[in-house]
Amino acid sequence: MSGSPSDPAAVLALRDQFGDRKPPDITRKITACVACRKQKIKCHMRDGEPPCTRCKKRGLSCTVNKSLQMILESDASWKHLMTRKIQVLESALGKVANHLSLGELLEDEMDQEDDVAEQTQAPTPHRAHSQISPQAEKHTPLNFEVVMDPDSGPAAIPGSVVSPIAIPGNETNRAEQDIITRGVITVDQAQQYLDIYQNRLDHFLYRIIGDRRDLTQVRQASPLLLAAICAVGALHLATADFEKCYQEFVSIAASQTFSRRNNVDDVRGLCVAAFWLSGISWTCVSAAVRIATELQLHRSIFKALNGDKTHYQRTRLYYLVFVCDHHFSVAYGRPPMTRQDDAIRAALQFLETEHAVEDDARLCSQVQFWSIGSEIYSTFGIDVERPLDASMIEPLRRFSISLDRVRADWTQRFRQNEYVGDYPRKGVGLHYHFAKLYLFSMAFRGIGRPGFKSPDVALDIDEIANSAVLSATAILRAVVQDTEIQSFLNGLPTYFDLMIAFAVVFVLKVSTKYATSVRVDTSEIRSLVSDVVTVLKDVTSNMHPRHLLVSVAKGAESLLERCHPQEIQGPVPSNAHVTMSQPTFDDSLFNISSEWNGASFDNFFMGEFDFLSNQDAMNNYQPDLNYNSMQNM
Incomplete structure (x- = not known):
């Protein structure tokens, strides 16, 4: 901070460091600039500050050398000022963290300071798109406790009796992953992509996102769903936003891979990407199947048949995951991850529920087609x-x-x-x-x-x-x-x-x-x-x-x-x-x-049918066909 007055406390501390609080006896102060001193002529400065008259007239660089003592005292003053500002900033962040129930955040980061310092000394591989990647969730090993659900009988699922103990402040704010908030695209652009998706694309797949939603509802539902819709919309409108929307979706999906709080709208986002983004279809559908299973969507059929609307929506989403899984089990020549279960066998009964619409009939026709396809795969190997x-x-x-x-x-x-x-x-x-x-x-x-x-x-x-x-x-x-x-x-x-x-x-x-x-x-x-x-x-x-x-x-x-x-x-x-x-x-x-x-x-x-399996990784979208591993005719 050149030009700023020296901090007296910092200057005295520096002098104490060298064992002498007495100011240095500078017998000859430097008052001429470097250019004038070289010419050995008098240097005229207004108020003792460069540039001097001669340098200003000739357009020369005008600098005045300082003594070593002056440089050290100026540096000490700057460091002292920066230290005070950082202390004020830490105090403010601490208050914010306490307000958001993230009290241990700063302490955890300080504990990792030494590790970070060691890592920065070693060469690190370049990570593409690191500037736009959302902050990944912080994960720590879980502790578990044995619980008893009073509403379940002795025939309950074995794993239901062991529950992880929640750790406060262990999840990041999902709003931070919103691609509009992050400035990747504008609200108007996002609205354009949502419109093309809801007015056309979603109807080819029996309305993945269900009843019509406005942009605010989609943003609140899932950053992953929003990014998927924007990427797919940009692809079909052939806009330049596709690449960055695609990369944002990949980054968000990667950051949520080990998340413990995925929801049904995250499953919808993965299905949207799997159906239309060919380069990552198999990765997305496998994640969708896993999360859908963790959310127990396949068990919602029983309450859906009794008229529960929430479970009706969860069941139709499970049918979409089933269809998506079987689409790409064919394309990749891999066994489907979903199987014939109670939900799949009850597809026609599902159509008789009070909430069923024509899109559900179209969806169930696909469930029937792919149920036969699954049997074909199992029979002929x-x-x-x-x-x-x-x-x-x-x-x-x-x-x-x-x-x-x-x-x-x-x-x-x-x-x-x-x-x-x-x-x-x-x-x-x-x-x-x-x-x-x-x-x-x-x-x-x-x-x-x-x-x-x-x-x-x-x-x-x-x-x-x-x-x-x-x-x-x-x-x-x-x-x-x-x-x-x-x-x-x-x-x-x-x-x-x-x-x-x-x-x-x-x-x-x-x-x-x-x-x-x-x-x-x-x-x-x-x-x-x-x-x-x-x-x-x-x-x-x-x-x-x-x-x-x-x-x-x-x-x-x-x-x-x-x-x-x-x-x-x-x-x-x-x-x-x-x-x-x-x-x-x-x-x-x-x-x-x-x-x-x-x-x-x-x-x-x-x-x-292995068209896509050898494409580039998630962060390098290349939808060219690859016909490796096809079977003999």
């Missing part, structure tokens, strides 16, 4: 090298009939939706064909292996394989021919993008690599995929470059060019086809396992 045998044909046909029944039960039940048009009905058809493709593509398990298409199942496998091709082409034709479905693509969750990509890869691979039974018109397949690429390029032209469908469009175009190079295409008869079953081809003609979009992918099958 994950051994893709094992060909289908006679014992598997009958269960497969029964699953197919079950899917037909679900489609018949729900297709005519739904009507136009004011927010998403005829999606409720058309969505049932798309999910039906997705599920059928998943089921029927098992006909290609073990192809080329001993025992594939054994005589006792050869005709059955031919029929099932042809059905798989029909389901795949039905998906692609819906994308090409239905303009309303095209209008849905910038809004539908990631699962739809993945299934469209899978259908493209499936028909191209079947029409170019395998032979003898599956009769495919190669000209028609090439034309169909070409039309799909054209539609996807048009739809994605105005999308955010981070949207997964942008990568799907580019990848499909690249793969089509490699499967059917334009330069070698000649006239193709209208009835051209390839018949495929046993591989009798030259692998060098078309190596599907080489790189596409910079990422290698092997032979594939839905059960190991």
Whole structure:
């Protein structure tokens, strides 16, 4: 603090330190500036303060050297003043901490001072986005006590008798994580993203956040939910805010990983992110399943059936977690974390409760579809090298009939939706064909292996394989021919993008690599995929470059060019086809396992549909497709 008067107490303390309180006898005071002293001319200063007349006139730097004693006394005065200010600040913070019941906060921080000093001496790795990351909760080992719930019987859950002892002041203020409060986006921007989410996106997923809420209610409910909605809204509006909203969501989610006070709105936020932010979908859904289980959402069905509205809302959220989990168990080729339990089996009874609405019917149709999908996964397992045998044909046909029944039960039940048009009905058809493709593509398990298409199942496998091709082409034709479905693509969750990509890869691979039974018109397949690429390029032209469908469009175009190079295409008869079953081809003609979009992918099958697992970590969002670990056809 140059120019400030010296503090007498600090100066005397400094002199005492050297054993002499007498002021130094300076016989020759420095009164000329450095520039004038070099020229050995008189230096004229007004009031003894630089700049001098000569330096000011010539625009020179004008400084006056001080004696060592003057420098030391000035430094001592500054340190004394800073010490007093810090003491005043600590006193004020102590009063605030006491008011907020955080009395031990300052003491805890002081105890850690030595550790921090040691850490700063060692090199520390760079942490991306450390400037915007919310303060993580402070966690300490818990103490526990044994308790007895007077309302529960002897058959209670064993873990319910042990309860952690709460530690006051051990949780941070969740309001500090609010991305508006933190200045990441403005209130107007947040309102814009909430509007696009509530007026459109939320209706594709049966209203994850439930009844309509204003921005204040969302902010109060969960900073995680707010960040997820803003990130998803910015993605679909293709604004520059997406990156920072995305990083904020990741930071908040990471800071709450070990939180002991997550709520149902945090689960909603994780579901929103899982459905639309492909790079972190599996991480988010696994966290959502864990927290939903900790909150006992699966047990709310019993009170929901008795008319309790709070438990009705908790049950429908559990159904959303179930559907989300199964969406990505398919996409990642991993067993679902949720299972058939009382809540899932009571889905149709849930629709008869007084609070149920049409969105709940759509949600329950998904629960039924994925309940069958879970049984398919459990029945056929994950051994893709094992060909289908006679014992598997009958269960497969029964699953197919079950899917037909679900489609018949729900297709005519739904009507136009004011927010998403005829999606409720058309969505049932798309999910039906997705599920059928998943089921029927098992006909290609073990192809080329001993025992594939054994005589006792050869005709059955031919029929099932042809059905798989029909389901795949039905998906692609819906994308090409239905303009309303095209209008849905910038809004539908990631699962739809993945299934469209899978259908493209499936028909191209079947029409170019395998032979003898599956009769495919190669000209028609090439034309169909070409039309799909054209539609996807048009739809994605105005999308955010981070949207997964942008990568799907580019990848499909690249793969089509490699499967059917334009330069070698000649006239193709209208009835051209390839018949495929046993591989009798030259692998060098078309190596599907080489790189596409910079990422290698092997032979594939839905059960190991691994589009996303090798993407960058949570703080480096890269939604490019990765087809590693796909199963053999």
